[in-house]
Amino acid sequence: MFRQASRFLMNRSSAATMRWRRPFSTEPPVETAVDSKFFDAWKQTIPNIDPPKTPSAFMKPRPPTPSTIPSKLTVNLALPYNSLVSAKEVDMIIVPATTGQMGVLPGHVATIAELKPGVLSVHDGNEVTKYFLSSGFAFIHANSVADIIAVEATPLDQIDPTLVQKGLAEFTQKLSSASSDEEKAEAQIGVDVHSALNAALTA
Amino acid sequence: MASLGRGDSPAPLISPQPINPHRSSISPAEDQAFLGVRSISTQIVRNRMKSVRNIQKITKAMKMVAASKLRAIQTRAENSRGLWQPFTALLGDTPSVDVKKNVIVTISSDKGLCGGINSTSVKISRALHKLNSGPDKESKYVVLGEKAKAQLLRDSKKDIELCLTELQKNPLNYTQVSVIADDVLKNVEYDALRIVFNKFQSVVSFLPTTATVLSPEVVEREAESGGGKLGELDNYEIEGGETKSEVLQNLTEFQFSCVMFNAVLENACSEQGARMSAMDSSSRNAGDMLDRLTLTYNRTRQASITTELIEIISGASALEG
Numbered sequence: 001m002f003r004q005a006s007r008f009l010m011n012r013s014s015a016a017t018m019r020w021r022r023p024f025s026t027e028p029p030v031e032t033a034v035d036s037k038f039f040d041a042w043k044q045t046i047p048n049i050d051p052p053k054t055p056s057a058f059m060k061p062r063p064p065t066p067s068t069i070p071s072k073l074t075v076n077l078a079l080p081y082n083s084l085v086s087a088k089e090v091d092m093i094i095v096p097a098t099t100g101q102m103g104v105l106p107g108h109v110a111t112i113a114e115l116k117p118g119v120l121s122v123h124d125g126n127e128v129t130k131y132f133l134s135s136g137f138a139f140i141h142a143n144s145v146a147d148i149i150a151v152e153a154t155p156l157d158q159i160d161p162t163l164v165q166k167g168l169a170e171f172t173q174k175l176s177s178a179s180s181d182e183e184k185a186e187a188q189i190g191v192d193v194h195s196a197l198n199a200a201l202t203a
Numbered sequence: 204m205a206s207l208g209r210g211d212s213p214a215p216l217i218s219p220q221p222i223n224p225h226r227s228s229i230s231p232a233e234d235q236a237f238l239g240v241r242s243i244s245t246q247i248v249r250n251r252m253k254s255v256r257n258i259q260k261i262t263k264a265m266k267m268v269a270a271s272k273l274r275a276i277q278t279r280a281e282n283s284r285g286l287w288q289p290f291t292a293l294l295g296d297t298p299s300v301d302v303k304k305n306v307i308v309t310i311s312s313d314k315g316l317c318g319g320i321n322s323t324s325v326k327i328s329r330a331l332h333k334l335n336s337g338p339d340k341e342s343k344y345v346v347l348g349e350k351a352k353a354q355l356l357r358d359s360k361k362d363i364e365l366c367l368t369e370l371q372k373n374p375l376n377y378t379q380v381s382v383i384a385d386d387v388l389k390n391v392e393y394d395a396l397r398i399v400f401n402k403f404q405s406v407v408s409f410l411p412t413t414a415t416v417l418s419p420e421v422v423e424r425e426a427e428s429g430g431g432k433l434g435e436l437d438n439y440e441i442e443g444g445e446t447k448s449e450v451l452q453n454l455t456e457f458q459f460s461c462v463m464f465n466a467v468l469e470n471a472c473s474e475q476g477a478r479m480s481a482m483d484s485s486s487r488n489a490g491d492m493l494d495r496l497t498l499t500y501n502r503t504r505q506a507s508i509t510t511e512l513i514e515i516i517s518g519a520s521a522l523e524g
Contacts, residue, residue, distance in 0.1 A: 054298050083282065114450055
């Protein structure tokens with residue numbers, strides 16, 4: 001029982017002792033004004049239980065908007081299974097927004113872009129990396145940080161052109177023979193994705 | 204079950220009847236009276252030792268299984284952490300938002316023997332419910348997992364909107380979680396969704412966390428009223444979609460599924476970690492108990508040998524003298 005006492009004592013820590021517990025961590029615990037409002041309200045109504053943590057406590061704070069346009073764009077590409085690109089400094093990216101291919105340079109105006117299936121290309125100096133994205137979102141912040149969140153992303157060289165053609169034919173056929181709205185929508189999505197894949201491979 | 208420190212817990216599992224073909228099923232107490240004080244309790248103690256040893260083996264095996272499952276799922280949970288960060292960077296973290304319809308999504312495990320994490324989640328959910336109920340505010344529950352369902356059904360039955368169990372039958376993947384998120388968004392009216400889960404910090408530390416996802420109307424309202432991250436939302440240009448509200452709706456739905464995916468993975472990790480430490484302390488307790496029982500067994504055995512010797516010697520001296 002005494003062996004576990006130290007563990008219980010350690011677990012019962014507030015944010016202040018969290019700072020003490022990780023003296024070598026360079027991440028400051030972020031407690032914005034909104035968080036303290038939540039913690040205060042919690043402490044008033046429920047004094048016996050420690051308040052739960054919130055996601056901002058686990059995130060590194062983002063850099064503030066610089067006064068001059070920075071030279072490089074910081075890119076994060078996040079997928080459910082992996083972050084393919086995290087905090088990479090590049091010159092330019094081209095995202096497949098629903099309104100068309102959108103180029104983003106450092107100092108771009110803050111934007112929220114909905115993405116359609118297409119190719120994301122990351123330009124860093126002379127090297128260009130291309131990924132095929134299923135749809136998602138892209139946020140470009142004022143501090144030249146671009147976050148791209150997609151459900152699937154594969155490098156273009158891992159896509160098989162014959163399978164793409166087969167899939168396109170299959171979904172076009174399904175679209176023409178679809179009866180209910182749902183089937184039509186599914187077949188339309190399949191056709192969109194496959195034609196985008198096709199365009200990406202042939203371009 | 205993890206607290207095998209109390210001496211009598213394994214007792215109900217063993218029957219005190221010795222499985223000895225030569226004896227009929229006489230209880231050991233009658234047995235002693237019948238044959239004299241010879242076989243005093245060594246059989247009982249031996250049976251207890253056998254069952255405690257079995258329990259120790261089982262809990263050790265469960266710990267190994269939990270450790271291997273933890274390894275597998277930990278990498279996936281850590282990889283999914285990049286998914287929710289862009290949303291928090293854009294929309295900020297607003298747990299203190301004041302809305303009419305709160306929905307508390309409690310994530311728990313289906314299987315037990317995992318320490319106190321499910322009770323912690325339920326405690327925090329109840330506390331959030333209390334915090335967010337008032338004259339014109341209400342909170343409802345959406346429960347994922349058997350354990351929280353059992354606990355919340357006891358006193359908050361009318362507030363539970365949706366119950367989902369057996370999430371981990373197939374390995375967790377994004378498609379499954381997005382279907383669940385779709386279900387919740389379609390069937391439950393909400394202004395703010397508060398997801399309660401245990402975040403996996405390390406093998407021995409699990410932090411109860413609550414992540415807040417707002418509905419598109421509330422996002423617009425908070426953006427207009429200004430303050431914090433959401434106040435800066437108007438500075439962002441919207442590309443794609445006809446109207447801002449359409450894009451915001453897609454955005455919040457996508458945010459919900461991404462945050463849920465991370466939450467479910469983190470909770471699964473915490474479950475395996477908690478089970479590992481619960482089973483570890485259980486096997487350690489079983490080991491301690493076994494040591495104590497061994498001492499008792501030896502003492503009893505020696506006492507009975509001594510008694511026999513005394514009988515023989517006193518019998519012999521009675522014959523001589």
